[in-house]
Amino acid sequence: MPSPAGPAPACRPRRNGKTLQLRPIRRAATSWTAPAPSCLARAATSSATHGNGRKAPSLPTPVSPLRLEPSGSITASSCADSSCSRARAARHPAGTAAPPTAISSRRTRGGSSRDYALLATLDPQTKAFRDDVLAGLCAPIPAIPARWLYDRRGSELFDEITRLKSYYPTQTETGLLRDIMPQVAAHVPKGCAVIEFGAGSATKTPILLEAIAPAAYVPVDISGDYLEHSARELQHRFPRLEVIPVIADFARPFSLPGGMEHVPKLGFFPGSTIGNFVPWSATDLLRQFRALLGPGAQLLIGMDRVKPVERLLAAYDEPEGVTAEFNLNLLNRINRELDGDIPLDAFRHEARWNDILSRIEMHLVATRDVTFSISGRDFHFAAGSSIHTENSHKYPPRGGRILLLAGGWTPTHEWSDAKDDFAEILAVAEPERFAP
Structure with a gap:
C-alpha cells in the first residue's frame, strides 16, 4: 500500500512510472516543455476568475524521450506454510529491476505428481500483480488489493457500472x-496543470477541463491500454490541450513529466476513489500526493457520504x-496473466x-x-470462505476534513448536493510543519 514519498526532482522520472505521449502516440516520452517563463510567472501569481471561453496556451510536443525502465520498488511477497493449503512451489525471488526470468516448479496434487513448467516473461507490473495475489491469498484474511480489478476489461465494466441507475x-x-465548477474555476490559478489520479472520466473530466482551461492535463493510471484509450478521446475533444498520460500506480511513488516544477498544479481525484483505501493508507496516499504536487498545490477530491445501508447495498450489488x-x-x-486455473463458477x-x-x-x-x-502454487x-477485493469507505x-488534514491538505472550500449524498472538497497542500 502507499507510503509517504519525499520530494524528488520532477525532471527525473522514477523507474516505476512511464509516460505515454499523445499527438502522435509514442510510449517513451516523459518530458514536457512548459510555457515561456513570463507566462509561468503570471500563472504562479494569478488568482483571477476565468471562465469557459479562455483557450489553453498552445504548448510544444514533449521533446525528451526516455527509455522505459522496469520498476525497482517491487518486493516479493510470500506466506508462511501454515497460511496456505496443500503443497506449495518454491518461493521466487523478489520482482526487482532485474531482467525477466523463467520460473519453474513441480506441483503435487492428490497424491500424483506431474511436471509443471511456468515460463513467464514478467514485466514489473505483472510481477507486482503476482506478488500481491500470492501474498494476499496466503493472508489470514485473504484479500487482493483493489487496484488489480482495473485491467482494461475491469475499467470498461466500471464505466458500465457508473451508468447504472442504482x-x-x-x-x-x-x-x-x-x-x-464556476466557483472552483474562480479559485484555481490560470495556466495550471491538472494531474488526475485515474484514467479520466468521459463525463466528469471534461467538465473540469472546460471550466479551467489548463495548460496541461496529466492522467495517471495503472491500466496502460485503458489510459491510452481515454487520453486519446480527451485529446480529440480538447485538441489545443497538452495531454500527457503517465502509466503508473498512483498509490506508489512516481514522478511527473519534466518541466512542470514551476507550474501551478491542481490534483483531481474524483469518484470517491479515496474511499477504496483504509484510513491509514488513505492518509499515506494524500501525503504522497502532497509530496508529488508540492506545497501550495491544490486538490479537488470527491467523497461519498454515509447514507442508509439499503441504498448502499443496492449500488454495489x-x-x-x-x-x-x-x-x-x-x-x-x-x-x-498468472497462469491460474480458478474455476469461475466456484465463486x-x-x-x-x-x-x-x-x-x-x-x-x-x-x-x-x-x-x-x-503461478505454480x-x-x-x-x-463460504471469501477473498476480500475492495472497500468503499463513506465519510x-x-x-472527510480530518482525513485531508492528516494527509497534509487544508480544506478551503466544500460543496455537497442537495441531499448531502456526495461532497467535493478543494484543499491546498501545506508545507511540513514541525510545531503546532
Whole structure:
C-alpha cells in the first residue's frame, strides 16, 4: 500500500512510472516543455476568475524521450506454510529491476505428481500483480488489493457500472461538478496543470477541463491500454490541450513529466476513489500526493457520504449483475496473466456493509470447496470462505476534513448536493510543519 514519498526532482522520472505521449502516440516520452517563463510567472501569481471561453496556451510536443525502465520498488511477497493449503512451489525471488526470468516448479496434487513448467516473461507490473495475489491469498484474511480489478476489461465494466441507475455516486458527482465548477474555476490559478489520479472520466473530466482551461492535463493510471484509450478521446475533444498520460500506480511513488516544477498544479481525484483505501493508507496516499504536487498545490477530491445501508447495498450489488461481473473479472485476470486455473463458477460476488468501519466491502465467496493453482502454487478455499477485493469507505463531513488534514491538505472550500449524498472538497497542500 502507499507510503509517504519525499520530494524528488520532477525532471527525473522514477523507474516505476512511464509516460505515454499523445499527438502522435509514442510510449517513451516523459518530458514536457512548459510555457515561456513570463507566462509561468503570471500563472504562479494569478488568482483571477476565468471562465469557459479562455483557450489553453498552445504548448510544444514533449521533446525528451526516455527509455522505459522496469520498476525497482517491487518486493516479493510470500506466506508462511501454515497460511496456505496443500503443497506449495518454491518461493521466487523478489520482482526487482532485474531482467525477466523463467520460473519453474513441480506441483503435487492428490497424491500424483506431474511436471509443471511456468515460463513467464514478467514485466514489473505483472510481477507486482503476482506478488500481491500470492501474498494476499496466503493472508489470514485473504484479500487482493483493489487496484488489480482495473485491467482494461475491469475499467470498461466500471464505466458500465457508473451508468447504472442504482449507482448513485457517478450521477450525483457529475451533477455536483457541473453546479460548482464556476466557483472552483474562480479559485484555481490560470495556466495550471491538472494531474488526475485515474484514467479520466468521459463525463466528469471534461467538465473540469472546460471550466479551467489548463495548460496541461496529466492522467495517471495503472491500466496502460485503458489510459491510452481515454487520453486519446480527451485529446480529440480538447485538441489545443497538452495531454500527457503517465502509466503508473498512483498509490506508489512516481514522478511527473519534466518541466512542470514551476507550474501551478491542481490534483483531481474524483469518484470517491479515496474511499477504496483504509484510513491509514488513505492518509499515506494524500501525503504522497502532497509530496508529488508540492506545497501550495491544490486538490479537488470527491467523497461519498454515509447514507442508509439499503441504498448502499443496492449500488454495489445491483440486479443487472455488472458489479458481480466486475468483481469476478479479477479471477479471469489471474487465470490469464498468472497462469491460474480458478474455476469461475466456484465463486460469487457479495457486497457487505461494515458498520464499525463505515464501509462497503466487496468479496468473492466460495460456493463450494475448491482447489486451484496460481503461478505454480496451490490454494484451497472451503465453501463460504471469501477473498476480500475492495472497500468503499463513506465519510461524514467532519471525517472527510480530518482525513485531508492528516494527509497534509487544508480544506478551503466544500460543496455537497442537495441531499448531502456526495461532497467535493478543494484543499491546498501545506508545507511540513514541525510545531503546532
